[in-house]
Amino acid sequence: MDTGSQIKLSQIVFDTPIDSIINKNKIPLKFQHCSFDNYIPNKDYPSQQEIKEKLMDFVRRLEEYNKKKCCRTFVERFVKNTKKPKGIYLDGGFGVGKTHLLSSIGNTYKGKSIFVSFSELMYLIAYFNLLPLVEKMSEFDVVLLDEFELDDPGDAMMGINFIREISKTDTIVVTTSNTTPVALGGRKFDIMVFKERIGKLVNYFDTYAIDGQDYRVTKTPKTEYDSSKKTLTDLYSEYQPKNRKKLYLTFDELINMMRSVHPVRYTNLNEHVDAIFIENLRQFTDDELLDALRFTYLIDILYYGAVDIYASTDIQLWHMFSDDLKDGKFKNKVMRCLSRVSEKGVFVNTKS
Numbered sequence: 001m002d003t004g005s006q007i008k009l010s011q012i013v014f015d016t017p018i019d020s021i022i023n024k025n026k027i028p029l030k031f032q033h034c035s036f037d038n039y040i041p042n043k044d045y046p047s048q049q050e051i052k053e054k055l056m057d058f059v060r061r062l063e064e065y066n067k068k069k070c071c072r073t074f075v076e077r078f079v080k081n082t083k084k085p086k087g088i089y090l091d092g093g094f095g096v097g098k099t100h101l102l103s104s105i106g107n108t109y110k111g112k113s114i115f116v117s118f119s120e121l122m123y124l125i126a127y128f129n130l131l132p133l134v135e136k137m138s139e140f141d142v143v144l145l146d147e148f149e150l151d152d153p154g155d156a157m158m159g160i161n162f163i164r165e166i167s168k169t170d171t172i173v174v175t176t177s178n179t180t181p182v183a184l185g186g187r188k189f190d191i192m193v194f195k196e197r198i199g200k201l202v203n204y205f206d207t208y209a210i211d212g213q214d215y216r217v218t219k220t221p222k223t224e225y226d227s228s229k230k231t232l233t234d235l236y237s238e239y240q241p242k243n244r245k246k247l248y249l250t251f252d253e254l255i256n257m258m259r260s261v262h263p264v265r266y267t268n269l270n271e272h273v274d275a276i277f278i279e280n281l282r283q284f285t286d287d288e289l290l291d292a293l294r295f296t297y298l299i300d301i302l303y304y305g306a307v308d309i310y311a312s313t314d315i316q317l318w319h320m321f322s323d324d325l326k327d328g329k330f331k332n333k334v335m336r337c338l339s340r341v342s343e344k345g346v347f348v349n350t351k352s
């Protein structure tokens with residue numbers, strides 16, 4: 001077996017200074033190529049072109065604002081009326097290109113931006129506490145906050161508190177909704193719930209609803225089960241290109257890693273690994289809620305980091321979470337995880 005680019009779990013450094021995670025200030029690998037130029041609006045949905053233009057205009061205004069901010073005194077700014085641009089809430093169905101557009105802002109804007117997912121923000125708040133985190137984040141001109149989650153009132157409130165505090169600084173927040181496939185049709189609902197939850201802060205945002213169909217459906221065929229009858233170890237040793245770094249571990253090893261490492265540090269995996277091979281993936285049962293949530297977050301991280309996912313299992317993908325988990329309080333996270341795993345994953349069925 002080729003051993004060139006095999007990575008062991010023990011080789012992964014999880015305890016890098018946490019500040020470095022924030023300061024990396026990077027658009028996730030999966031979206032690093034995204035720009036306004038390669039966002040192709042669908043003519044059947046005029047809102048796509050309109051919103052693209054609005055966001056490009058936002059970047060211009062943001063650049064203007066920050067240029068003037070550093071060069072003028074307060075009085076001059078006041079007189080010349082350099083208005084701070086409003087934040088943006090971008091609502092839309094699954095796969096219409098919200099994260100693509102959000103990343104295009106970061107990839108186009110010449111000043112300092114930071115990209116965080118809502119789940120990551122929750123873990124960062126838990127790690128740093130709200131105000132110290134706001135202080136760190138206020139070093140950036142714009143926070144690109146992907147997938148604002150409204151389903152859990154506690155988390156939504158934390159997110160809103162974050163926006164309230166950061167809105168007192170010069171930093172602007174652009175955020176997207178997190179509609180998952182099961183919640184389709186609830187799209188208009190998302191924007192209403194957002195406005196209701198955010199209360200007075202609604203004036204801080206311009207809200208745009210983007211229409212369209214899931215772009216992925218036409219572009220990326222889904223692979224659920226590998227039909228070649230190869231084993232997971234076959235796929236592991238044949239993984240190409242050879243210089244890509246691959247990690248092979250059992251499901252139990254994965255669970256132990258997720259328990260022993262703080263989730264804000266999971267992102268270190270993306271630095272070390274291009275593909276992950278999980279042996280004997282099994283179902284998360286009702287009493288494994290914490291492990292299940294950690295797993296959904298891990299998949300988010302791997303998804304953003306464009307890490308390939310391979311797994312052997314004797315269950316259908318749909319049964320990876322028990323029915324209660326799929327229908328419970330964290331339904332959205334679980335469904336998003338299933339959708340991302342089915343988009344990215346290659347599965348070897350060990351049931352013969």
Ligand SMILES: Nc1ncnc2c1ncn2[C@@H]1O[C@H](COP(=O)(O)OP(=O)(O)O)[C@@H](O)[C@H]1O
Nearest residue numbers: 038039040041094095096097098099100215216
């Ligand atoms: N109009 C578009 N033009 C080019 N690529 C697109 C477009 N819409 C979506 N994509 C691509 O499709 C994939 C899914 O888009 P994404 O931004 O993740 O959707 P959403 O965040 O709305 O669920 C991404 O790889 C993205 O780059």
Ligand SMILES: [Mg+2]
Nearest residue numbers: 098099100146
């Ligand atoms: Mg998205």
